[in-house]
Amino acid sequence: MNQRPPTTPAQVESSDVDGLEVEVGNGTLSDELPRIDFATFLLSLSHSALVHLGDAPNPVDGSPDQNLPMARQTIDLLALLEQKTRGNLTGEEERVLQQALYDLRLRYVEVSRQK
Numbered sequence: 001m002n003q004r005p006p007t008t009p010a011q012v013e014s015s016d017v018d019g020l021e022v023e024v025g026n027g028t029l030s031d032e033l034p035r036i037d038f039a040t041f042l043l044s045l046s047h048s049a050l051v052h053l054g055d056a057p058n059p060v061d062g063s064p065d066q067n068l069p070m071a072r073q074t075i076d077l078l079a080l081l082e083q084k085t086r087g088n089l090t091g092e093e094e095r096v097l098q099q100a101l102y103d104l105r106l107r108y109v110e111v112s113r114q115k
Contacts, residue, residue, distance in 0.1 A: 038089070039096045042078065046100040049074040053104075053111050068112060075104045 034040055050056040052071035054064045082097050089097065 038093050042081070042093070042096050042100055045074055045078055045081075046104060049078070049104050050107075053107055055107065055111075066111070068108070068115070071104075071108055071111075075101070075108060078104070 047056060049071050051058055051065070052067045052074060054066035057063060058065045078097065078101050082101060085093075085097075
């Protein structure tokens with residue numbers, strides 16, 4: 001079965017992926033997951049950095065793990081997003097990004113000095 005991927009918004013909104021029906025909007029999948037927007041994406045990256053800093057439990061086993069190189073990479077990724085999206089964000093998105101970077105950088109320095 002060689003199906004072509006959806007190419008129009010209407011096709012994407014209700015498509016069949018390997019027998020699993022995925023609906024966007026009022027569908028079942030979107031009811032279970034948080035709304036996807038840039039601020040949510042930033043918060044997801046921030047949470048990943050907190051997990052790597054050992055400040056949030058590892059979602060796999062619930063234990064706090066520290067991985068400073070991964071925390072640094074995630075913080076650098078947020079900084080790259082700040083640089084590449086400058087002038088294209090809403091006020092709220094810009095504030096979320098700046099505050100996340102400030103908090104994560106400060107916490108990174110604190111954690112790295114403890115080692």
